[in-house]
Amino acid sequence: MTGISIPERFSLLQAAIWLLRKEPPISESNFAAARKHLTPEEVSTNNRAGDLVRALHGGRLASRASLGGRKNRDFYFIYAKPCRPSDPAHFDPSQTDKHYDMPVPANAWRFDEVVWNHSALSMYYDQIPEEVEAAERQPTVYSRDDIRSPYFWHPISVSGADLLRAFPELQADEPSKRPAKPGPHPKYDWEAMYVYLAITADLDGLPEKQSDCERLALDWFAEQGLSPSESTLREKVSPLYNHPRRVPERMSRGRGRN
Known part of the structure; x- marks a missing residue:
């Protein structure tokens, strides 16, 4: 295909x-x-x-x-x-x-x-x-x-x-075959992304590095034919890693490695 x-x-x-x-x-x-x-x-x-x-x-x-x-x-x-x-x-x-x-x-x-x-x-x-x-x-x-x-x-x-x-007409709906159209940026379902990350965290644990979590979210959007910018994705994911409840834990892990 x-x-x-x-x-x-x-x-x-x-x-x-x-x-x-x-x-x-x-x-x-x-x-x-x-x-x-x-x-x-x-x-x-x-x-x-x-x-x-x-x-x-x-x-x-x-x-x-x-x-x-x-x-x-x-x-x-x-x-x-x-x-x-x-x-x-x-x-x-x-x-x-x-x-x-x-x-x-x-x-x-x-x-x-x-x-x-x-x-x-x-x-x-x-x-x-x-x-x-x-x-x-x-x-x-x-x-x-x-x-x-x-x-x-x-x-x-x-x-x-x-x-x-x-339904062969669906072939035309594949994003790779659609011509690029000027206009507003696509809407991203951030709530669904957070739900996906929450389920992933519950099953496998949240990645230790924020960059790994960003790649996880980027792959999730890619499966839908979407590609938010790295800066926007970083902005959306960072609250998960900079939350006050996580900062002491990360500092503790850092001291333990010294």
């Missing part, structure tokens, strides 16, 4: 944002830190979100996800082992010991069932308890509701290469 480097795979939500807002995808960790969501006005069958679902339903674009259930407002997974084909699929709910990253069946896609901001798709799937299998040998009338249960495909991801094949 030419142009800007994008992740090999990314979430359904990032794919929708690329189509709707012309914002290329970034790493999922950085995207989570940015806390971007679709607005109700953007969720419409008459715009690019609708085009995306039609491509998925029509088989022009493939997607993958794990099959799970839902409890209250939180997703949880009941990883299910596929047992035989159906419309769209049969799954045995008793098989909960394996994680399956599976293709989402094209005919499972319905626009009204997409949970965009969770990159999820809700659907009812047929279960096959032993009694139903036995009923195939000794026909018995069962209520369809007795063998149907709600599940969710989540988190749904798509391939960047596949998305560009389905």
